[in-house]
Amino acid sequence: MNKKVVVIGSGFSSLSASCYLAKMGFKVSIYEKNDTVGGRARQLIKEGFTFDIGPSWYWMPDIFDTFFAAFGKKTSDFYQLDKLSPAYRIFFSDDSITIGDSMDKICVEFERIEVGSSKHLRKFIADAQENYDIAINKVVLRPGISPLELVTKETVLKVDQFFKTISGQVRKKFKNPKLISTLEFPVLFLGAKPSKTPSFYSFMNFADFGLGTWHPKGGMYEIIKAMHSLAIELGVVIHTDSPVEKIRVEKGKAIGIVVDNKSIDSDFVLSGADYHHSETLLDEHHRQYSEAFWSKKTFAPSSLLFYIGFDTKLMNVEHHNLFFDTDFERHAEEIYDEPRWPTDPLFYANFPSITDSSMAPDGCETGFFLIPIAPGLEDTPQLREQYFDLIMARFQKRTGQQVENNIIFKESFCVNDFLEEYNSYKGNAYGMANTLLQTAFLRPKLQSKKVKNLFFTGQLTVPGPGVPPALISGKLVSELIAKADK
Numbered sequence: 001m002n003k004k005v006v007v008i009g010s011g012f013s014s015l016s017a018s019c020y021l022a023k024m025g026f027k028v029s030i031y032e033k034n035d036t037v038g039g040r041a042r043q044l045i046k047e048g049f050t051f052d053i054g055p056s057w058y059w060m061p062d063i064f065d066t067f068f069a070a071f072g073k074k075t076s077d078f079y080q081l082d083k084l085s086p087a088y089r090i091f092f093s094d095d096s097i098t099i100g101d102s103m104d105k106i107c108v109e110f111e112r113i114e115v116g117s118s119k120h121l122r123k124f125i126a127d128a129q130e131n132y133d134i135a136i137n138k139v140v141l142r143p144g145i146s147p148l149e150l151v152t153k154e155t156v157l158k159v160d161q162f163f164k165t166i167s168g169q170v171r172k173k174f175k176n177p178k179l180i181s182t183l184e185f186p187v188l189f190l191g192a193k194p195s196k197t198p199s200f201y202s203f204m205n206f207a208d209f210g211l212g213t214w215h216p217k218g219g220m221y222e223i224i225k226a227m228h229s230l231a232i233e234l235g236v237v238i239h240t241d242s243p244v245e246k247i248r249v250e251k252g253k254a255i256g257i258v259v260d261n262k263s264i265d266s267d268f269v270l271s272g273a274d275y276h277h278s279e280t281l282l283d284e285h286h287r288q289y290s291e292a293f294w295s296k297k298t299f300a301p302s303s304l305l306f307y308i309g310f311d312t313k314l315m316n317v318e319h320h321n322l323f324f325d326t327d328f329e330r331h332a333e334e335i336y337d338e339p340r341w342p343t344d345p346l347f348y349a350n351f352p353s354i355t356d357s358s359m360a361p362d363g364c365e366t367g368f369f370l371i372p373i374a375p376g377l378e379d380t381p382q383l384r385e386q387y388f389d390l391i392m393a394r395f396q397k398r399t400g401q402q403v404e405n406n407i408i409f410k411e412s413f414c415v416n417d418f419l420e421e422y423n424s425y426k427g428n429a430y431g432m433a434n435t436l437l438q439t440a441f442l443r444p445k446l447q448s449k450k451v452k453n454l455f456f457t458g459q460l461t462v463p464g465p466g467v468p469p470a471l472i473s474g475k476l477v478s479e480l481i482a483k484a485d486k
């Protein structure tokens, strides 16, 4: 008889694992606390505007292709993918840099800022591509069980890059602060300061400049819809509005869950909810990691987000825009070193309707603004408004337009919502950072060491934060469950 797996949560990692497990022949049921699937990548549709609530950058298209190919499908079976041109624009206090959709265009822009820099850039990206190949084909496909997984003939030659930082590496060859910020930006997705991120992670720069920035028509939620329909096709049963209250353990073995006071039996339990929360569903003696363990970890930032509908088209902006017009170091210190509301934050603004008319009513613009902040900060309506006014003033100044009176829809999302909606530890937005001491086998494990047949997946375990890693995390854990079933 087919073994039964219950899966907690329906984010990218849970959906990925569920598809792989169903294909292997397991009977898979997902229990999601919210009323729609997708976790941090849910969608908000209001007054004709379509907002992706969470992720908006589609990077590493090869990982998505590989995922769907495992089921005999292509991304184009589900959604139309367009390469953005330009990829994005970075605003500084006195200028902006536009990142084109090819290395040639990016080199021209680098030369404009710093003569001679394009030669260094080509070499930097060629090295980053080597790291990408090693990372994607060797390192991230390991389940994070043993340090030996990191030892391959390729990584041995790069071992120094695990002990140097991306920040140091970039500064060796580039002097202009704008180019330095541009090259340090991609590793921010990994959740830590560039000065704490190993230089091996320059593979994110290859993902950025080498592979480019893509957009699924209709928004990132199209990927969730695709995975949802694939899961259903494979026989996965999905229950929404079903918060899991407990993971049941008998004689040291997971035997199911409790939802709405009802016991549900299973042979395996897999949680894709935040790892810290998942362990609180266990009696204390079954948990592997203490509160002290979690409190010492470097978490990726939380975010203050605004979903804005404008009744006009905006000028001088691209699909993706970074506002790096204030002190990067100071903002990073206020996230990581002395957590507090930032003095003058960097922020990100996304206007998908610039390239995709399906995302806003005619003549209107859909806007998403994100300020990274430390997890666990006090979150009040007054603070949210104060920061909205601050970034809107800067946004209007840098882009040379007055649009605050054109706002016809506005909603915000912050620490309290991350806690409430996702049971996120301290309201983190995208999990646990990938620092040297929080990489691979040093991250919380996919398989419980204390409870048999209990597994975890998602951005707090391996390989780390982001949509592509979540897809990989689901694959890795499905393989461990299959092994445990032997």
Ligand SMILES: Cc1cc2nc3c(=O)[nH]c(=O)nc-3n(C[C@H](O)[C@H](O)[C@H](O)COP(=O)(O)OP(=O)(O)OC[C@H]3O[C@@H](n4cnc5c(N)ncnc54)[C@H](O)[C@@H]3O)c2cc1C
Residues within 6 Å of the ligand: 008, 009, 010, 011, 012, 013, 014, 031, 032, 033, 034, 037, 038, 039, 040, 041, 053, 054, 055, 056, 057, 058, 059, 242, 243, 244, 245, 272, 273, 274, 277, 303, 305, 370, 421, 422, 423, 429, 430, 431, 457, 458, 459, 460, 464, 465, 466, 467, 468, 470
């Ligand atoms: C604002 C924001 C912007 C981002 N931008 C990008 C980006 O541009 N590109 C990128 O690649 N990545 C980005 N990320 C990161 C990416 O979205 C995440 O890493 C990824 O979606 C995490 O997926 P997951 O499956 O690990 O977790 P989640 O998506 O959090 O899924 C966990 C699920 O578990 C559910 N759950 C929790 N508790 C319970 C319970 N007790 N019972 C049942 N269900 C429960 C939650 O409701 C949720 O649905 C961003 C994240 C955020 C928040």
